[in-house]
Amino acid sequence: KGDKAVTYEQAHPPHYIAHRKGWLSLHTGNLCGEGGAAERTLEDAFLRRFLGGTFPGCVLDSVVLKRRGNLVVLSAVLSRALPPHKIYFLGGYTETLLSHFLKCPVRLDLQTLPARLPYKYL
Amino acid sequence: MAAVSGVAQARAGCRAGLTRYCRRVVLAPFFGSAAYSSVPAVNSREGQQTEGSARRRGRTPQSVRAHIPPRTERMAVDQDWSSVYPTAATFKPGSVPLPVRMGYPVKRGVPPAKEGNLELMKIPNFLHLTPPAIKKHCAALKDFCTEWPSALDSDEKCEQHFPIEIETIDYISSGTSIRNPKARVVTLRVKLSNLNLDDHAKKKLIKLVGERYCKDTDMLTITTDRCPLRRQNYDYGIHLLTVLYHESWKTETWESEKAEEDMEEYIWENSRSQKNALDTLIRIKASENVSNVTKEELLASEVVKDYRNSVVALKNEGETENNMSRYKESVKKLLNIQVSL
Numbered sequence: 211k212g213d214k215a216v217t218y219e220q221a222h223p224p225h226y227i228a229h230r231k232g233w234l235s236l237h238t239g240n241l242c243g244e245g246g247a248a249e250r251t252l253e254d255a256f257l258r259r260f261l262g263g264t265f266p267g268c269v270l271d272s273v274v275l276k277r278r279g280n281l282v283v284l285s286a287v288l289s290r291a292l293p294p295h296k297i298y299f300l301g302g303y304t305e306t307l308l309s310h311f312l313k314c315p316v317r318l319d320l321q322t323l324p325a326r327l328p329y330k331y332l
Numbered sequence: 333m334a335a336v337s338g339v340a341q342a343r344a345g346c347r348a349g350l351t352r353y354c355r356r357v358v359l360a361p362f363f364g365s366a367a368y369s370s371v372p373a374v375n376s377r378e379g380q381q382t383e384g385s386a387r388r389r390g391r392t393p394q395s396v397r398a399h400i401p402p403r404t405e406r407m408a409v410d411q412d413w414s415s416v417y418p419t420a421a422t423f424k425p426g427s428v429p430l431p432v433r434m435g436y437p438v439k440r441g442v443p444p445a446k447e448g449n450l451e452l453m454k455i456p457n458f459l460h461l462t463p464p465a466i467k468k469h470c471a472a473l474k475d476f477c478t479e480w481p482s483a484l485d486s487d488e489k490c491e492q493h494f495p496i497e498i499e500t501i502d503y504i505s506s507g508t509s510i511r512n513p514k515a516r517v518v519t520l521r522v523k524l525s526n527l528n529l530d531d532h533a534k535k536k537l538i539k540l541v542g543e544r545y546c547k548d549t550d551m552l553t554i555t556t557d558r559c560p561l562r563r564q565n566y567d568y569g570i571h572l573l574t575v576l577y578h579e580s581w582k583t584e585t586w587e588s589e590k591a592e593e594d595m596e597e598y599i600w601e602n603s604r605s606q607k608n609a610l611d612t613l614i615r616i617k618a619s620e621n622v623s624n625v626t627k628e629e630l631l632a633s634e635v636v637k638d639y640r641n642s643v644v645a646l647k648n649e650g651e652t653e654n655n656m657s658r659y660k661e662s663v664k665k666l667l668n669i670q671v672s673l
Contacts (some may be wrong), residue, residue: 218435219450230436232454237506243514246507274453275505278420285422285453290399314508319422319453324399327448330438 211222211304215328217271237277253312261287264304268292270326285319289326297322402426413467421460423452428459495526496573500562517557518565520573523550527577535596536587537580598647600640609639609666616667638662 224230239247243268254275261273265288274285284304288297301318308316407416408427416427425446433443434451446452484490499519503512524534524545537552538545545552554572556565592603600606612629630636642659649655 217450218444222436226436232451232456234450236454236456239505239507244505245643246505246509250507271448272448274422276422276456279504279506280508285424287448287450307580319424321425321448323448327444329435329444 211329214332215326216332217326218328218329219272219278221329221332231331234272235275253282256311257282257284260308261304264290265297265299268297270323280314281317282308282314283317283319285321287321287323290322290324413462414460414468417460417465419460420456423455423457425449425452463557481549491523491526495522497521498569500566516560516562516565517555518562518569520554520556520569522552522573524552528576529580532583533580537576538589538596540576541582598644600644604641606640609636613666622664635665639666644665 238244239250268288268291270287270289276283304326305316305318403426437443473658488651554569556569559565639662643660646655
């Protein structure tokens with residue numbers, strides 16, 4: 211007991227959203243009177259799986275998605291398992307491929323850490 | 333694309349070498365102080381040549397490279413911040429030289445640091461909108477702006493020259509579609525005092541539009557959304573205004589049948605109140621045996637006029653202290669009642 215490291219995201223259950231956590235995906239679809247929530251949610255699910263698969267084992271924490279008008283900004287925290295030229299290649303690959311899939315510009319912001327940052331140990 | 337680390341970094345003791353699937357040794361050095369970088373640094377094993385990738389640009393010796401420290405440590409205090417964050421971007425801990433902490437702290441601890449902090453990445457930041465950056469934006473946009481016409485320097489002048497206000501709303505949302513069905517609504521606002529209407533036309537117009545007229549502000553508001561396009565709704569709104577204007581000037585034959593219930597405001601002439609007042613006064617005069625005074629004389633007399641004004645005020649404006657006291661005074665004068673104190 212007390213040896214399972216969890217990140218900040220994992221340590222807080224969902225009722226802490228808007229109190230101690232923010233939203234992982236920001237778009238206007240969930241606002242009052244706006245449409246497109248279902249399409250955005252579907253796109254979010256696809257994007258998270260895509261990134262999880264393109265950077266196998268490297269994604270340390272949930273991907274943060276932001277939508278600014280047409281643009282989709284993905285912010286991911288990766289581990290340093292892959293050498294940098296591979297990371298750059300995979301980053302460019304995701305950006306181009308996703309732009310073609312979603313028909314909108316996609317930007318990827320990457321951050322690397324040596325290892326998963328534990329928030330606390332459960 | 334290689335990140336060449338030309339910075340001599342103090343390396344702490346232990347290095348762990350891990351053999352990966354591609355049989356290339358990746359070093360994950362553990363340093364005494366955390367050295368995170370947004371740009372992945374070059375790692376190479378001693379003496380091992382990699383395939384001719386861009387990593388070797390002739391400047392990197394074949395020694396173990398550490399992770400290069402983040403950009404923040406090389407930032408000058410007086411650097412140009414608008415080139416670090418020229419546009420809206422996610423928070424990058426390696427580019428923001430502030431020791432920001434965010435998150436709920438663990439018990440007897442501090443909020444988590446900025447490296448790998450999802451909370452800082454989730455929120456929208458305004459690092460690209462510092463005052464010097466905004467000044468630059470304004471300076472760049474100035475070339476495309478024209479001056480406000482100097483003749484329109486007050487609200488009244490604007491209203492005088494442009495009496496009709498058109499309101500349309502554009503909607504931005506995230507997603508690949510720019511269409512929003514709510515964007516087709518057009519609202520026209522005009523003050524009736526700016527239209528050329530006589531008394532009959534104004535009353536008829538107000539009756540025609542009904543709820544769309546606000547008496548307090550004298551504003552007619554027409555909202556159209558029945559057409560699919562904004563341009564069509566605007567044309568329809570203008571057409572409605574034109575039709576209302578012309579129709580209100582016309583007098584139909586059946587308008588002569590306007591009854592007392594249709595009147596918008598109380599008119600004293602030819603009303604019951606006038607009849608009653610005149611009848612009472614004539615009877616008073618008859619009982620006093622004064623020579624027959626004609627109706628016109630009575631109507632022209634001061635007391636009757638006073639009474640008329642107070643009744644009209646009561647009916648049109650409702651019962652206020654002022655109105656009630658005026659009515660009381662006028663009735664006392666009319667019936668010649670002297671209150672003896």
